[in-house]
Amino acid sequence: MREEGASRRALRPRDAATLIIVDRSDGEAKVLMGKRHQGHKFMPGKYVFPGGRVEPEDRRMCAAGALDAHVEAKLNARVPHPSSGFARAIALAAIRETFEETGLAIGVGDYGAPQRAPPGAWSRFAATGVYPALDDIDFLARAITPPGRPKRFDARFLVVDASAVARRVEGVVHPEAELVDLVWTPLDKARELDLPNITHFALEDLAEALKGGLDKRRPRPFYRELRGKRTREEL
Numbered sequence: 001m002r003e004e005g006a007s008r009r010a011l012r013p014r015d016a017a018t019l020i021i022v023d024r025s026d027g028e029a030k031v032l033m034g035k036r037h038q039g040h041k042f043m044p045g046k047y048v049f050p051g052g053r054v055e056p057e058d059r060r061m062c063a064a065g066a067l068d069a070h071v072e073a074k075l076n077a078r079v080p081h082p083s084s085g086f087a088r089a090i091a092l093a094a095i096r097e098t099f100e101e102t103g104l105a106i107g108v109g110d111y112g113a114p115q116r117a118p119p120g121a122w123s124r125f126a127a128t129g130v131y132p133a134l135d136d137i138d139f140l141a142r143a144i145t146p147p148g149r150p151k152r153f154d155a156r157f158l159v160v161d162a163s164a165v166a167r168r169v170e171g172v173v174h175p176e177a178e179l180v181d182l183v184w185t186p187l188d189k190a191r192e193l194d195l196p197n198i199t200h201f202a203l204e205d206l207a208e209a210l211k212g213g214l215d216k217r218r219p220r221p222f223y224r225e226l227r228g229k230r231t232r233e234e235l
Contacts, residue, residue: 012152013144013154014152015156016054021104021162023161023184024161029187029206033193034101035182050097057120063091064132064134065135071087072088077220094137095132096121102172103171104168107166109129113126136161138158143202146225159209191203
């Protein structure tokens with residue numbers, strides 16, 4: 001038991017990305033949330049934003065446009081090896097995971113299908129004829145899973161407007177999928193769902209950022225645990 005505990009404490013967090021899609025078309029901000037399958041070991045039955053870990057293929061996928069310079073700088077803050085490629089991979093991972101879990105392709109549909117997409121999820125994305133686009137991606141917050149958990153992620157919460165959804169593949173969400181249900185919910189109603197703690201914080205951060213017009217120069221919250229105490233810093 002001691003060895004298992006030590007192993008969990010030593011577990012290094014994996015880089016991950018989550019995408020919050022915001023619909024403000026009727027004047028009231030709504031966010032897209034999905035309910036995780038009850039059989040998952042990690043956050044079963046919880047409502048979450050689509051997302052997951054960064055994969056090597058995310059560094060090789062082509063994209064339309066580039067991240068805003070302020071967004072890129074904030075994504076690169078306090079990371080061991082900052083680079084444009086790292087920030088870009090974070091954003092593309094969020095787009096890919098959203099596609100895999102919801103069937104929504106974020107990008108532009110008038111460039112033609114991306115050429116030479118990496119195999120797997122990115123090839124399926126390219127088959128929709130959508131180019132993933134980075135211009136409108138914003139960075140909301142960063143959070144590292146506390147030590148001692150069976151899975152740990154260094155997660156970045158990203159934001160994009162619902163107008164960036166260029167295609168939708170049907171049949172991705174179903175009773176046996178990773179997400180069994182999708183809901184568009186107003187921000188205040190979203191907090192009434194069964195959420196992980198960090199998602200509550202992200203919703204509060206989003207509400208505050210929307211009040212300021214999502215100014216790209218704003219500080220971004222960074223949640224982590226230091227010496228057994230949970231902290232909220234700024235990037």
